[in-house]
Amino acid sequence: MKKAVVLGIGLIGGSLALCLKENTTLDVHGFDASEESIRLAEAAGMIHRGHTELKPAVEEADFLFLAVPLGAAARLLEQLAEFSLKPDCIISDVGSTKGQIVQHAGRLKNLGGTFIGGHPMAGSHRSGVQAAHSLLFENAYYVLTPVPETPMSEVQKLSRLLEEATRARLVIMAPDHHDRVVGAISHLPHIVAAGLVNQVAGYNESNEWFFRLAAGGFRDLTRVASSHPVMWRDILLSNQKAVLHLLDDWVVEMKQVRELVSKGDAEEIEMFFRQAKEAREGLPERKKGAILPEYECYVDVPDAPGEIAKVAHLLGMEGISLRNIGVMENREDRAGVLRLVFHTGEQLEKAEARLRASGYQVFVLDS
Numbered sequence: 001m002k003k004a005v006v007l008g009i010g011l012i013g014g015s016l017a018l019c020l021k022e023n024t025t026l027d028v029h030g031f032d033a034s035e036e037s038i039r040l041a042e043a044a045g046m047i048h049r050g051h052t053e054l055k056p057a058v059e060e061a062d063f064l065f066l067a068v069p070l071g072a073a074a075r076l077l078e079q080l081a082e083f084s085l086k087p088d089c090i091i092s093d094v095g096s097t098k099g100q101i102v103q104h105a106g107r108l109k110n111l112g113g114t115f116i117g118g119h120p121m122a123g124s125h126r127s128g129v130q131a132a133h134s135l136l137f138e139n140a141y142y143v144l145t146p147v148p149e150t151p152m153s154e155v156q157k158l159s160r161l162l163e164e165a166t167r168a169r170l171v172i173m174a175p176d177h178h179d180r181v182v183g184a185i186s187h188l189p190h191i192v193a194a195g196l197v198n199q200v201a202g203y204n205e206s207n208e209w210f211f212r213l214a215a216g217g218f219r220d221l222t223r224v225a226s227s228h229p230v231m232w233r234d235i236l237l238s239n240q241k242a243v244l245h246l247l248d249d250w251v252v253e254m255k256q257v258r259e260l261v262s263k264g265d266a267e268e269i270e271m272f273f274r275q276a277k278e279a280r281e282g283l284p285e286r287k288k289g290a291i292l293p294e295y296e297c298y299v300d301v302p303d304a305p306g307e308i309a310k311v312a313h314l315l316g317m318e319g320i321s322l323r324n325i326g327v328m329e330n331r332e333d334r335a336g337v338l339r340l341v342f343h344t345g346e347q348l349e350k351a352e353a354r355l356r357a358s359g360y361q362v363f364v365l366d367s
């Protein structure tokens with residue numbers, strides 16, 4: 001039986017291990033510096049076998065996946081270069097930037113097997129093995145970044161395995177191209193979200209109404225500011241050039257808005273928002289979930305006993321059936337947010353109207 005080892009059983013590594021175990025015939029091993037994560041992964045049946053020592057974990061491996069923060073991934077690669085891996089072993093990673101790690105692997109002349117950079121474009125602000133789930137990558141793009149020297153047969157082998165395991169859409173990109181694009185749609189937004197939260201947190205220190213009044217807009221826009229600081233530190237450090245360029249453009253963009261506001265230019269201000277709305281509505285849809293698209297909304301509820309039952313009862317009385325219900329944990333204060341998923345858009349609309357009529361605040365996100 002062929003062996004796959006996931007190094008780092010957190011959100012992404014745990015999800016990948018689950019996918020490999022559920023959807024392939026591979027013997028799936030997990031390695032993590034944290035004994036607790038390995039214990040949890042074994043207990044949840046995420047892996048066939050867990051390790052906290054590297055050498056026995058990677059021996060005889062046919063596939064190795066590095067799923068640790070980028071700084072740790074570079075150090076793990078150096079350690080792997082000291083072992084004699086199987087010559088046909090494929091080593092990949094899931095890191096959010098690709099240029100630096102691909103270059104690093106290329107320089108490690110003793111590294112056995114073939115290294116192919118990888119990055120699933122799916123994730124969460126949550127981290128750790130407890131946040132892992134097997135549908136995380138479904139229908140998401142999964143980028144592979146081979147270099148010209150990488151044998152095509154190995155790229156195909158990895159691509160087929162990942163497609164089978166994760167049901168993601170595999171795409172191939174040059175590492176630098178990947179870093180420029182992902183810098184704009186992921187790294188810059190994370191910086192903006194964190195900067196905004198820090199700015200408002202500063203105001204809130206002397207006046208706590210700032211956080212208390214924060215509603216959908218602030219919360220939607222800043223969800224990702226709850227992400228793992230070490231992971232994001234490593235992402236910015238490993239994508240310095242692209243991020244600096246993007247930040248310069250962002251400053252120009254903000255200066256332009258400042259100018260419009262300072263001039264009181266109504267027409268141009270409206271145009272600024274109109275252009276963004278049109279562009280946002282043109283984003284390609286990403287349908288998640290087994291087969292069905294998600295018809296979902298978020299409802300603010302007081303964090304009190306019986307609140308979930310009250311919402312479910314209201315909907316039940318209208319004959320609206322729920323496909324899924326979840327409690328979001330991203331509220332710092334006393335209220336909570338329920339995520340409701342319906343089978344059809346019609347049911348979603350009906351539920352929205354019913355809940356609003358009963359005084360609930362309902363948010364429907366554009367897909």
Ligand SMILES: NC(=O)c1ccc[n+]([C@@H]2O[C@H](COP(=O)([O-])OP(=O)(O)OC[C@H]3O[C@@H](n4cnc5c(N)ncnc54)[C@H](O)[C@@H]3O)[C@@H](O)[C@H]2O)c1
Nearest residue numbers: 008009010011012032033068069072095096123124127128
């Ligand atoms: N979180 C996301 O949304 C997301 C999405 C795509 C890719 N990624 C990338 O995936 C990688 C992992 O991120 P995550 O969100 O799964 O993080 P995580 O914190 O959930 O998991 C990381 C795991 O690695 C372990 N670990 C850390 N250093 C280690 C070391 N030296 N040796 C062994 N184990 C070690 C930790 O104990 C933890 O279990 C990062 O490189 C990140 O850039 C993250």
Ligand SMILES: O=C(O)C(=O)C[C@]1(C(=O)O)C=C[C@@H](O)C=C1
Nearest residue numbers: 096120121122123124125186224
């Ligand atoms: O959904 C989130 O919370 C994420 O931040 C996921 C996200 C992203 O920016 O889209 C974060 C980093 C990854 O490299 C890929 C995906």
